Amino acid sequence: MFVELNNLLNTTPDRAEQGKLTLLCDAKTDGSFLVHHFLSFYLKGMGRIDAGVNLTVARERGQLVFLEGLKSAVDVFFQTQEEPHPLQFLREANAGNLKPLFEFVREALKPVDGGEARWTYPVLLVDDLSVLLSLGVGAVAVLDFIHYCRATVCWELKGNMVILVHDSGDVEDEENDILLNGVSHQSHLILRAEGLATGFCRDVHGQLRILWRRPSQPTAQRDQSLTYQYKIQDKSVSFFAKGMSPAVL
Amino acid sequence: MLDSLLSLGGLVLLRDSVEWEGRSLLKALVKKSALCGEQVHILGCEVSEEEFREGFDSDINNRLVYHDFFRDPLNWSKTEEALPGGPLGALRAICKRTDPGPVTIALDSLSWLLLHLPCTTLCQALHAVSHQDSCPGDSSPVGKVSVLGLLHEELHGPGPVGALSSLAQTEVTLGGTKGQASAHILCRRPRQRPTDQTQWFSILPDFSLDLQEGPSVESQPCSDPHIPPVDPTTHLTFNLHLSKKEREARDSLILPFQFSSEKQQALLRPRPGQATSHIFYEPDAYDDLDQEDPDDDLDI
Numbered sequence: 001m002f003v004e005l006n007n008l009l010n011t012t013p014d015r016a017e018q019g020k021l022t023l024l025c026d027a028k029t030d031g032s033f034l035v036h037h038f039l040s041f042y043l044k045g046m047g048r049i050d051a052g053v054n055l056t057v058a059r060e061r062g063q064l065v066f067l068e069g070l071k072s073a074v075d076v077f078f079q080t081q082e083e084p085h086p087l088q089f090l091r092e093a094n095a096g097n098l099k100p101l102f103e104f105v106r107e108a109l110k111p112v113d114g115g116e117a118r119w120t121y122p123v124l125l126v127d128d129l130s131v132l133l134s135l136g137v138g139a140v141a142v143l144d145f146i147h148y149c150r151a152t153v154c155w156e157l158k159g160n161m162v163i164l165v166h167d168s169g170d171v172e173d174e175e176n177d178i179l180l181n182g183v184s185h186q187s188h189l190i191l192r193a194e195g196l197a198t199g200f201c202r203d204v205h206g207q208l209r210i211l212w213r214r215p216s217q218p219t220a221q222r223d224q225s226l227t228y229q230y231k232i233q234d235k236s237v238s239f240f241a242k243g244m245s246p247a248v249l
Numbered sequence: 250m251l252d253s254l255l256s257l258g259g260l261v262l263l264r265d266s267v268e269w270e271g272r273s274l275l276k277a278l279v280k281k282s283a284l285c286g287e288q289v290h291i292l293g294c295e296v297s298e299e300e301f302r303e304g305f306d307s308d309i310n311n312r313l314v315y316h317d318f319f320r321d322p323l324n325w326s327k328t329e330e331a332l333p334g335g336p337l338g339a340l341r342a343i344c345k346r347t348d349p350g351p352v353t354i355a356l357d358s359l360s361w362l363l364l365h366l367p368c369t370t371l372c373q374a375l376h377a378v379s380h381q382d383s384c385p386g387d388s389s390p391v392g393k394v395s396v397l398g399l400l401h402e403e404l405h406g407p408g409p410v411g412a413l414s415s416l417a418q419t420e421v422t423l424g425g426t427k428g429q430a431s432a433h434i435l436c437r438r439p440r441q442r443p444t445d446q447t448q449w450f451s452i453l454p455d456f457s458l459d460l461q462e463g464p465s466v467e468s469q470p471c472s473d474p475h476i477p478p479v480d481p482t483t484h485l486t487f488n489l490h491l492s493k494k495e496r497e498a499r500d501s502l503i504l505p506f507q508f509s510s511e512k513q514q515a516l517l518r519p520r521p522g523q524a525t526s527h528i529f530y531e532p533d534a535y536d537d538l539d540q541e542d543p544d545d546d547l548d549i
Contacts, residue, residue: 099325140364144323147295151320155297181403184267185360186295213270224428225268 001040002033002237008210008228009189013045018121019154020161023187025180027167028195029206033232035127038162042123098137098145106152109159122159124149129183130166130176139178146183167192188214193230203247204229208239250434251421251448252458255282255353257438258393259418260379262359264402264410269423269430272296273452275355275399280305280456282353282395283312290343290354292336294318294361301357304456322365336362337374344378344394351392354378359398359413360405368409375416429461 006012024034109122132142146163153159165180184190190211196204212224228239240246254261255278263278265271283289289312293301298315305313316339334341336356343354356362362371379396400413402422414420420435430452435445449461482489491499503509532538 097323097325102325143364147322148325151297155299155319178404181267181401182364185270185401185404190267211268213267214272 001044002037004239005037005237006041008226008239013041016041016045016160018158018160020188021150021154021183021186022160022162022189022191023183024162024164025167025184025190025192026164026194027169027192029193031164031166031191031193032127033237034191034193035125035162035164037237039125042125042160042162045120097141098132102145102148102152105149109153109157122153122157124153124159124161126161126163128164128166129179130168133175133179139175139182142179143182143186146186150186163187184213188212196229203231204245205232206230207242250436250446251432251450251460252281254278254419254421254434255395255397257418257436258351258379258395260375260396260398260413260416261419261421262413262417263397263399264420264422265399266402266423269425271399271423272357273456274421274423274432274450274458275357275397276301276304277452277456277458278397279313279353279355280309281458283309286350287312287395288348288350288352289313290352291315292318292339292354292356294322294336295358304454306455318361322361337366337370340374340378349392351395353395353397356396356398358401360401363400363405363409363413368412372412372416375413379416379418 001013011017022038024031024038026032026034105124109124129142129146132145133139146161150161153161163183165183166176167180168176170176190209190213192209192211194207194209196206206229208228208230210226210228227242229242229245230237230239231245238246261278263271263275265274279289279291291301291313293315297319298317301315302310302313316336318336318339322336340354343352346352359371375396375398379394398413398417400410402410418437422433422435423430424433425431429449431447431449433445433447435443437443451459451461453459503512
């Protein structure tokens with residue numbers, strides 16, 4: 001979790017808003033540092049992990065549920081399954097919809113009967129959505145899957161969603177454009193990491209654009225978009241205003 | 250003009266983008282309709298009923314009828330709760346009403362419908378709905394129908410957008426600059442030239458429309474008068490300035506291709522001591538030297 005990013009977003013793990021969809025998008029750079037931030041942000045918010053964030057411990061406690069997409073994809077072809085498999089669409093010639101995948105997600109998010117609740121509110125993190133497109137699912141089917149996840153996670157269970165979508169920048173990739181724009185319109189917050197237009201730089205790794213959408217109350221003066229540049233270090237990321245990198249000043 | 254959009258009736262297209270969202274304006278127009286005493290129906294496909302109703306006070310909410318296509322639009326839960334006929338069925342049902350008063354239908358969103366239904370089916374349904382009040386020979390007078398459609402521009406190609414645009418009586422395209430939102434309004438009245446206008450606006454927390462003049466002057470970035478502008482030519486490792494002597498030498502230099510009288514005289518009068526030029530030619534073995542002038546037989 002990067003404290004500087006929390007400051008920019010004006011949030012902390014213990015008072016994060018609920019029922020929100022955050023879109024992480026990367027163009028010409030690797031946005032996975034944003035995924036790591038949100039993963040540790042929400043695990044910290046669960047309040048049960050004392051020293052740092054230990055993913056293995058979280059998994060054992062049932063607070064973290066992984067769907068290992070790659071492993072499951074192979075299972076679909078080599079094992080017979082009675083009940084519908086989450087990645088059933090891979091076997092079907094016309095990948096109609098992602099209903100089995102949604103049902104897997106829904107099952108995973110059900111609170112355990114008896115015992116203490118696993119979490120205060122659930123968080124669904126999708127890394128990354130563009131893979132579904134490359135597996136042959138149509139953009140509208142993926143948008144429908146996200147719609148149903150949002151209805152369940154954000155509205156019904158008052159949880160949050162974080163989705164990573166790559167922006168290939170390829171003008172001919174219409175499906176990815178529809179997916180990216182469709183999820184953007186459903187999002188409350190968009191974090192877009194871009195490589196610098198002028199190329200690679202040792203001291204400035206990229207630019208982060210923060211766009212707030214769909215506020216519950218419209219504000220008279222909409223200060224809804226901010227742009228910062230960043231540098232990724234060993235254990236943290238530092239953010240600064242454009243042109244104000246410490247290396248340049 | 251933004252506040253009288255619904256007076257014309259017919260289809261009003263609200264074109265928004267990721268940067269400039271249009272749901273706030275949609276809600277502001279819905280509120281206006283409700284305050285005018287109209288019946289307001291919302292076909293909600295993108296946000297939950299709670300989220301749509303948030304920010305409206307109770308007497309507005311009492312006039313809104315929300316048709317929920319958010320929770321289970323594709324009937325994945327296979328319960329009987331699904332509304333029969335889908336969103337288009339609901340749209341047709343609203344129009345079969347017997348109540349003669351004016352009605353406003355808000356489609357949230359038209360993009361969702363366009364992604365899930367064939368474009369032709371959707372266009373036919375919209376045409377039927379928005380032209381309902383112009384049906385002659387009907388015994389019961391039906392009130393004015395206004396349809397507000399929220400369209401996310403980036404999701405569709407020019408064909409479907411063009412088709413919807415041709416059906417619309419009014420098109421509002423959202424944009425803005427520096428935190429100030431604007432609406433470009435294109436209005437097509439029957440038998441009149443289309444008019445267009447840009448209106449700056451903001452939406453207040455209670456979803457009332459606040460029309461404005463334009464981006465305020467103070468919000469434009471201006472340099473702070475207390476900080477002197479930085480001269481970029483100081484502290485350079487190379488010289489950008491000329492000394493007085495260098496400047497004089499540069500000014501007195503004659504350009505090589507400028508033909509002045511001095512140059513003409515210099516060319517005409519060879520300088521003393523200058524040898525005349527010679528051409529030295531060593532003929533090869535294959536050369537055939539003919540001393541005759543080949544142009545002798547020309548009669549010029």
